[in-house]
Amino acid sequence: MIRALYSAVTGMQAQQKTLEVVANNLANVNTTGFKRNRAEFQDLLYQTDRASGAEQGNNKVAPSGIQIGHGSRLVSTPKLFTTGELTSTGDKFNVAITGDGFFEVTLPNGKGYTRDGALKIDATGNWVTSDGQQLGGGFQAIPPGTTDVSIAADGTVTAKGAQSVTFKVTLTRFANPAGLTALGNNLYS
Secondary structure (H helix, E strand, O other), X not given: OHHHHHHHHHHHXXXXXXXXXXXXXXXXXXXXXXXXXXXXXXXXXXXEEEOOOOEEEOOEEXXXXXXXXXXXXXXXXXXXXXXXXXXXXXXXXXXXXXXXXXXXXXXXXXXXXXXXXXXXXXXXXXXXXXXXXEEOOOOOOOOOOXXXXXXXXXXXXXXXXXXXXXXXXXXXXXXXXXXXXXXXXXXXX
């Protein structure tokens, strides 16, 4: 009886974690660049009461064994880095990444990565995220006196004005993006 209660408790705890993951996904449904999580589970230990093929007496062999599971547990909540729904914002600095890849971001303690394409240009002409982190990966400062900036689908940025600049943005790709650590604010390390 106690073992059955323990198994039920582990199942309820696993379902509670699933509910928390789904709630977080729903809370961020309109967050630019947000990537949802998926809860993954594993069954716990099994107790073997009778092995398959065990002798039962009178020269009879059990065709199948008896194993009793001890519940389940959450093992991971990987991010699903699929391309979300693309929405036109009318802002020429808002871009979307289709396929894999991340924008490189300069953080106080090193590099970070984001898929948030709500880009801005700060007072010094540097490309930054909505939170003000400077972008790396080939982004160059926009010179003063620039009258027009365009971003092509292949990542080529052209700034026209007194000093015209053209550069190509490169994305950082990872063999296992699910292994990145979420830092919050759509940033990963």
